[in-house]
Amino acid sequence: MTDRTGTDTADALSCTGLAYSFGGARAVDGVDLTVAPGEVFGLLGPNGAGKTTAIRAITTLLPVPAGMVQVFGLDVARERMAVRRLLGYVPQQLSADANLTGRENVELFARVYDVPRRERAPRIVQALEAVGLGDAADRMAGTYSGGMVRRLELAQALVSAPRLLILDEPTIGLDPIARTSVWDRLTEVRAATGMTVLVTTHYMDEADQYCDRLALMHRGRVRALGTPGRLKAELADRRARSGEADGPAPTLEDVFRHFAGSGLTDEQAGGEFRDVRNTRRTASRVG
Numbered sequence: 001m002t003d004r005t006g007t008d009t010a011d012a013l014s015c016t017g018l019a020y021s022f023g024g025a026r027a028v029d030g031v032d033l034t035v036a037p038g039e040v041f042g043l044l045g046p047n048g049a050g051k052t053t054a055i056r057a058i059t060t061l062l063p064v065p066a067g068m069v070q071v072f073g074l075d076v077a078r079e080r081m082a083v084r085r086l087l088g089y090v091p092q093q094l095s096a097d098a099n100l101t102g103r104e105n106v107e108l109f110a111r112v113y114d115v116p117r118r119e120r121a122p123r124i125v126q127a128l129e130a131v132g133l134g135d136a137a138d139r140m141a142g143t144y145s146g147g148m149v150r151r152l153e154l155a156q157a158l159v160s161a162p163r164l165l166i167l168d169e170p171t172i173g174l175d176p177i178a179r180t181s182v183w184d185r186l187t188e189v190r191a192a193t194g195m196t197v198l199v200t201t202h203y204m205d206e207a208d209q210y211c212d213r214l215a216l217m218h219r220g221r222v223r224a225l226g227t228p229g230r231l232k233a234e235l236a237d238r239r240a241r242s243g244e245a246d247g248p249a250p251t252l253e254d255v256f257r258h259f260a261g262s263g264l265t266d267e268q269a270g271g272e273f274r275d276v277r278n279t280r281r282t283a284s285r286v287g
Ligand SMILES: Nc1ncnc2c1ncn2[C@@H]1O[C@H](COP(=O)(O)OP(=O)(O)OP(=O)(O)O)[C@@H](O)[C@H]1O
Pocket: 022, 026, 027, 045, 046, 047, 048, 049, 050, 051, 052, 053, 054, 271, 272, 274, 275
């Protein structure tokens, strides 16, 4: 039965036949997937696979013209505001203001998310502490390192105490230490709150290490779905069946190449202008 309060009986996220087109071009082409409460679920795929478009539909920022999306049992198309109250979203693009302090940035989001006035101050402190920015809270965000900016954006999304946190490329352009720091904070908050996490990443090591399950998208569709271990084991089985069992055990990158690599044309392999611009915008602010 559909659970309106977001408790145990509903999936954290369920997409059935989700499709979205830009003009005549199908960006998302019939995606079916479910994410269980408390899971860290990774959405992988090459540039242009349709990950961000799917996420925008899930977060109510795009309409759902075909198929059905439910967040904790609530229909995204019909109960937009109720869904938004359950969500935290960290987009690819910069969402922190360099001319505000860390605390002011988080406060702005607390207002946007309509966190009750009485709860705001403690919730802001808690969100900043949770991402390790307690001591830097009153510095201008423009003085933060790239990793600190990303953690600030995490705090902005956490201040509303989301049940489902959605992150689009949270570690893009960061050095390995800053990437680990973002994931460590995320892991701690998830363990403390039990929130569900949906994340896109191009870093296979992150997907392997931090995600409970993965969906690999290519050309708008889910091509493979499972735990990182299972996806690798299935590729090993395929190779064994086709007589290629002698090489090293497959990595997640091999799985990615198997499902997405061969299908890339030159134009798709580098993404489109929009994709490059987005990546550079993110990378330059953190550089
Ligand atoms: N606003 C838009 N107008 C027209 N086409 C778009 C728009 N946004 C995305 N697309 C196209 O939809 C397809 C899917 O793009 P999307 O951004 O969802 O992919 P992605 O998997 O998130 O890629 P990346 O990893 O580069 O972020 C691509 O072909 C892209 O060019």
